[in-house]
Amino acid sequence: MTELVERSSAEVIRAEAAKLFFERGYDATSLRQVAAASGLRVGSLYNHIDSKEHLLLQIMGGIMDDLMGSIRLAIDFDGDAVARLRAALAAHLKFHAERAQEVFIGNAELRSLSEQARDVVIAKRHEYELLLQDLIEEAGRASLADVVDARLHVYSFVAQATHIAGWFKPGGRMSLDEIVEIYTRLALRELKVPEA
Amino acid sequence: MTELVERSSAEVIRAEAAKLFFERGYDATSLRQVAAASGLRVGSLYNHIDSKEHLLLQIMGGIMDDLMGSIRLAIDFDGDAVARLRAALAAHLKFHAERAQEVFIGNAELRSLSEQARDVVIAKRHEYELLLQDLIEEAGRASLADVVDARLHVYSFVAQATHIAGWFKPGGRMSLDEIVEIYTRLALRELKVPEA
DNA sequence: GTCTATATTGCGATAGAC
DNA sequence: GTCTATCGCAATATAGAC
Numbered sequence: 001m002t003e004l005v006e007r008s009s010a011e012v013i014r015a016e017a018a019k020l021f022f023e024r025g026y027d028a029t030s031l032r033q034v035a036a037a038s039g040l041r042v043g044s045l046y047n048h049i050d051s052k053e054h055l056l057l058q059i060m061g062g063i064m065d066d067l068m069g070s071i072r073l074a075i076d077f078d079g080d081a082v083a084r085l086r087a088a089l090a091a092h093l094k095f096h097a098e099r100a101q102e103v104f105i106g107n108a109e110l111r112s113l114s115e116q117a118r119d120v121v122i123a124k125r126h127e128y129e130l131l132l133q134d135l136i137e138e139a140g141r142a143s144l145a146d147v148v149d150a151r152l153h154v155y156s157f158v159a160q161a162t163h164i165a166g167w168f169k170p171g172g173r174m175s176l177d178e179i180v181e182i183y184t185r186l187a188l189r190e191l192k193v194p195e196a
Numbered sequence: 197m198t199e200l201v202e203r204s205s206a207e208v209i210r211a212e213a214a215k216l217f218f219e220r221g222y223d224a225t226s227l228r229q230v231a232a233a234s235g236l237r238v239g240s241l242y243n244h245i246d247s248k249e250h251l252l253l254q255i256m257g258g259i260m261d262d263l264m265g266s267i268r269l270a271i272d273f274d275g276d277a278v279a280r281l282r283a284a285l286a287a288h289l290k291f292h293a294e295r296a297q298e299v300f301i302g303n304a305e306l307r308s309l310s311e312q313a314r315d316v317v318i319a320k321r322h323e324y325e326l327l328l329q330d331l332i333e334e335a336g337r338a339s340l341a342d343v344v345d346a347r348l349h350v351y352s353f354v355a356q357a358t359h360i361a362g363w364f365k366p367g368g369r370m371s372l373d374e375i376v377e378i379y380t381r382l383a384l385r386e387l388k389v390p391e392a
Numbered sequence: 393g394t395c396t397a398t399a400t401t402g403c404g405a406t407a408g409a410c
Numbered sequence: 411g412t413c414t415a416t417c418g419c420a421a422t423a424t425a426g427a428c
Contacts, residue, residue, distance in 0.1 A: 009411090025307050027223030030403065043406080044412055052404065108304050111221050152378055155363070156356055163355030166303075182348055186386045205393090226421065239424080240394055248422070 010048045013038045018059050022101035026056055026112045056109060057117045063102040064124035070095050071131060081139035082193055088135055089157065089187050093180045096161035096168075103165040129154050139191065146192035157187055206244045209234045214255050218297035222252055222308045252305060253313045259298040260320035266291050267327060277335035278389055284331055285353065285383050289376045292357035292364075299361040325350050335387065342388035353383055 007015075016037035020029040031052055035042045049055045074091035075084045096103050110118055132154045140147035147153065160183055168179065185195065203211075212233035216225040227248055231238045245251045270287035271280045292299050306314055328350045336343035343349065356379055364375065381391065 023307070025221075025223060027221060028308065031405090032403085041413060042404085043414075046405070047411060111219070112224065148378055148381060152375075152382070155359060156379070156382055159355040159359030160352055163351060163358065167351070179348075182344055183352070185344060186348070186352055189388065190382045190385050192385065227423090228421085237395060238422085239396075242423070243393060 009038070009040070013040075013045065013048055014055070014059055014062075017055055018102050018105060021056065021059070021105050021109065026105070026109045053112075053114065053117065056105075056112060057120065059102060060106045060109065060113070060121050061124065063099060063106050064121060064128065066099070067092075067095055067103075068124065068128050068131070071128070075135070080144065081135065081142045082144045082188075085135045085139050085145075085191075085193075086184060086188065088132065089184045090180050092132070092157065093161050093164065093183050094176065096165045097176050097179065100165040100168050103162065107162055107165075129158065132157060136191070139193070144193065145188075148190075153190060156190060160187065205234070205236075209236075209241065209244055210251070210255055210258075213251055214298050214301060217252065217255070217301050217305065222301075222305045249308075249310065249313065252301075252308060253316065255298060256302045256305065256309070256317050257320065259295065259302050260317060260324065262295070263288075263291055263299075264320065264324050264327070267324070271331070276340065277331065277338045278340045278384075281331045281335050281341075281387075282380060282384065284328065285380045286376050288328070288353065289357050289360065289379050290372065292361045293372050293375065296361040296364050299358065303358055303361075325354065328353060332387070335389070340389065341384075344386075349386060352386060356383065 013034065017029070017034045020033055020037060031045055032042045034055075035045050038045075049058075071088055071091050074087045077084070077087070079087075106121070110121065113121065133150050136145065136147060136150045136153050139145035140150070164179065164183070168176070170176070174182075188195070209230065213225070213230045216229055216233060227241055228238045230251075231241050234241075245254075267284055267287050270283045273280070273283070275283075302317070306317065309317065329346050332341065332343060332346045332349050335341035336346070360375065360379070364372070366372070370378075384391070
């Protein structure tokens with residue numbers, strides 16, 4: 001059964017803007033193009049957004065909130081440190097691939113935000129990285145992982161997922177599940193966690 | 197002894213433009229700003245560049261050529277596959293950190309190029325990735341490495357170096373050499389190469 | 393090579409009618 | 411909420427004097 005869900009204008013605008021920002025970049029995208037893609041004229045946009053920059057901030061803040069929620073959910077079970085880390089990595093990688101466009105914007109367009117708006121996004125990002133770092137350190141303390149430097153391990157995991165967001169497209173050489181499986185293995189190898 | 201080397205206007209313009217493109221993005225940087233940073237007025241720029249886009253292409257093409265040259269040089273010695281891979285990784289990581297700004301531009305501003313200019317850069321990038329891939333496969337054939345998927349290993353190495361280019365600044369928590377050493381170790385762990 | 397001046401275009405944002 | 415019209419500004423690129 002197909003449900004027809006009415007999306008609010010604000011939702012449509014955010015989705016179309018994200019698509020355009022991904023394809024052409026924030027600065028290279030005009031609000032006239034966003035309006036056209038949303039079935040509106042440029043003047044009407046301002047009934048739904050405060051400014052072009054605020055629109056970008058909503059997109060970037062939203063994706064970080066969703067990412068954080070997705071990982072928190074994934075690790076919310078009883079299990080040892082490695083089991084939870086493995087679950088976090090899988091969710092982390094899957095999220096970055098599935099929502100590649102918004103993730104890419106979140107990384108490429110940080111410079112396009114004013115300093116205060118950028119600080120909001122960076123704070124969310126830092127919170128997320130600490131969550132991963134805790135899992136790594138926990139695995140290290142339990143002697144389940146050989147931690148070289150927790151912070152750099154986090155960076156490595158973030159780097160891999162971010163990179164995937166730049167090239168992943170459904171229907172490629174590998175399925176999403178295969179990619180997630182392989183990258184999770186590589187990540188755990190970096191920690192010298194014995195393969196299952 | 198300090199040598200005063202006269203740089204050509206074209207060189208100054210490229211260097212200043214790279215700095216500005218890194219800080220603010222290509223689209224957000226005006227040629228007036230590039231001119232001012234180069235000690236010129238905007239009209240005079242056109243005695244040295246064809247167009248703003250061509251200036252970007254020169255920067256992006258140049259960094260790829262330099263990267264390729266640097267890695268070719270690093271692996272040009274007699275040694276087994278792992279020794280050469282290790283040398284390639286160290287050069288790869290060091291280059292990305294030392295020339296972080298241009299590397300960052302090379303990744304963030306691909307979208308800002310026209311399709312034909314983009315193809316030029318992508319071809320160079322592909323050639324570079326094949327070079328790394330060959331080293332990995334060679335190590336695998338020699339049973340010196342446990343290769344999961346050569347292409348994804350390359351992506352993983354590229355991802356790590358690219359990510360470093362986004363945050364590395366001299367004078368941070370770790371020296372460049374320490375960072376290179378750790379990341380090289382992590383990379384070789386992904387291939388299950390025994391640590392030296 | 394440098395400069396000033398300008399042509400042309402498109403931008404974000406707003407005003408005000410409906 | 412939608413629209414049309416427009417303001418004020420800044421962009422790339424060019425022309426032509428020196």
